[in-house]
Amino acid sequence: MKLSELSTETGVSTASLKYYLRESLLAPGEPVTRTQSEYGPAHVERVRLIRALVDSGGLSLAQVRRVIDALDSPTVPRHELLGVAQEALMEAEKFDEDAEWTALATAFVEQRGWRIEDGDVLLPQLGAQLKALADTCDVGGRETLDRWADAAEIVAASDLDTLTGDDAQALRTAIVGTVLSDKVLQTLRRLAQQNRTAQLYEAARGSDGDSDQ
């Protein structure tokens, strides 16, 4: 299909498509004439991936580039792809590394029995996030962390179960799915909070006989 047809098929303007081509986010089409190239289903899929990561995943184009570089890299062993893409996503977030909190995060992960490689960038990241929580609102004690980790294990098990086969497509699904479903999980958490708040408020109203407001 022509560039204009790729635009119609994906709902992305030709100006944006040309930008993706210039930035090598999108592979060039097959040249047909001096001014025209032919695009195929792989281009449609790649454009949809870019838009999904930007629109729904909330990633910047710089972050999209990192994910795509990881996906396209032939030197990354397949079983490491998920980790590499995760690190690429994380790199964009700035945080102040704190040795004490990194050690605390590492100790927690070890106590859970999680197999995480030494020096994983996620460990100082987790440490910095826990430090921010402790500094600001005294949340994130051991009991809370354990409940969060329980929830994370449920989600991660589900994540890996949705990987049918172990081909690159499945891993791509896992990466994109993780970015997009982070948002779903945030929304579900807020809905579940509202549900629980409503329950607790009703219970309080019932017990103190407050009839209005």
Add this chain to the structure above:
Amino acid sequence: MKLSELSTETGVSTASLKYYLRESLLAPGEPVTRTQSEYGPAHVERVRLIRALVDSGGLSLAQVRRVIDALDSPTVPRHELLGVAQEALMEAEKFDEDAEWTALATAFVEQRGWRIEDGDVLLPQLGAQLKALADTCDVGGRETLDRWADAAEIVAASDLDTLTGDDAQALRTAIVGTVLSDKVLQTLRRLAQQNRTAQLYEAARGSDGDSDQ
């Protein structure tokens, strides 16, 4: 304390503090002379809140304003504060409302038995997020959604348990804690994925006798 001391105490530059004052994110100090005001512990706390929301929560100053407006509003009944602040945070995210997917999200929430008010902004948001997932990577079927909701219930129960008492301070903790701990949960999910990936990879290596790479 003087503005310069507030700066030292919080590690935030006087230029930024003046900006917060101009933007009414921070209440004016008590005037002492024509050019000097006195700031107190409430100012320190507010500045720390702003920085935590920006640095660790990843919020824009516009989003911080919405949270602070909700926190400071005397017309918001206390039990609705969490919901109002959640909506304020959500408003900044753009999404295309889709009636069919909103209905699907609403039906799911009802089937879970969650008590959510009609017209809650989170429902079209959840619908749009589920649509993006389905469009992009065929993830988010009923079984997956149920596992995610199980995880969300664990987290929400923990969230509400950390609210000791029902005063404004506790709700503030809940709101700030939710924003910051969203990040912690994302990181824990990725660590749990790596753990699970390592386990599955080891299992696959063991079963097919593949000795290297």
